[in-house]
Amino acid sequence: xxxxxxxxxxxxxDWLFTPQVNPVPPEVIRRxxxxxxxxxxxxxxxxxxxxxxxxxxxxxxxxxxxxxxxYETILQIPTYVIFDPATATLEVxxxxxxxxxxxxxxRQGRFWIAEMGLFLGSWHGERLGKTIHWLRxxxxxxxxxxxxxxxxxxxxxxxEQAEQAAAAERQRAEQLAARLRDLxxxxxxx
Numbered sequence: 001x002x003x004x005x006x007x008x009x010x011x012x013x014d015w016l017f018t019p020q021v022n023p024v025p026p027e028v029i030r031r032x033x034x035x036x037x038x039x040x041x042x043x044x045x046x047x048x049x050x051x052x053x054x055x056x057x058x059x060x061x062x063x064x065x066x067x068x069x070x071y072e073t074i075l076q077i078p079t080y081v082i083f084d085p086a087t088a089t090l091e092v093x094x095x096x097x098x099x100x101x102x103x104x105x106x107r108q109g110r111f112w113i114a115e116m117g118l119f120l121g122s123w124h125g126e127r128l129g130k131t132i133h134w135l136r137x138x139x140x141x142x143x144x145x146x147x148x149x150x151x152x153x154x155x156x157x158x159x160e161q162a163e164q165a166a167a168a169e170r171q172r173a174e175q176l177a178a179r180l181r182d183l184x185x186x187x188x189x190x
Contacts, residue, residue, distance in 0.1 A: 013046060049089075088133035
C-alpha cells in the first residue's frame with residue numbers, strides 16, 4: 001500500500017518476502033503487511049500470471065498504476081518475479097539504476113535471489129494432488145529445499161530403514177546364539 005498524489009494505491013502480490021518483520025502477539029493473526037509500519041521494506045514480490053489480463057506486466061504510469069510500474073518505480077522493490085505455471089515461464093527482474101532488468105538463469109534454469117540467499121526455479125511434479133509446474137527453492141549448494149510432506153516422508157523412510165537394520169541385527173544375533181548352542185556353548189554365559 002502506498003499513497004501517491006493523495007491516492008491510496010493497494011497492490012496485493014501473490015507472495016512477498018520481507019527480511020525484517022516486527023513481531024506481533026501470538027493471538028494476532030497478520031493478514032497483511034504494511035512496509036515501514038510493521039517492519040522493513042519488501043525485498044521481493046512474486047506474482048503468478050493471471051489467465052485473463054496479464055496485469056503483472058502493466059507499466060501504466062497513471063492511477064490506477066500497473067503492477068510492474070508500481071513495484072519498480074513507486075515501491076522500488078529490489079526483485080520482482082513473474083511465474084506462469086501453465087508454461088513454466090519464470091521471469092526475475094532486479095532493480096539496476098532505478099529500472100528492472102531481466103535476470104539470467106543459471107545452467108539449471110534457476111535464478112539466484114540474493115535477498116534470500118537461495119535459488120528459485122521451476123519444478124514439474126506432483127503436489128497437493130496436482131502434477132504441474134511449481135516454484136521451488138534450492139540452497140547455495142544446489143540442494144532442493146523439501147516441502148514439509150517430503151521431509152516427513154524422508155524421516156519415515158529413514159525410520160523404516162533403521163527398523164529393518166535393527167531387525168537384521170537381531171536375526172544375526174539369534175543365528176550366532178544358535179550356532180554357539182550347537183557347539184555346546186551357552187551364549188548367555190559368554
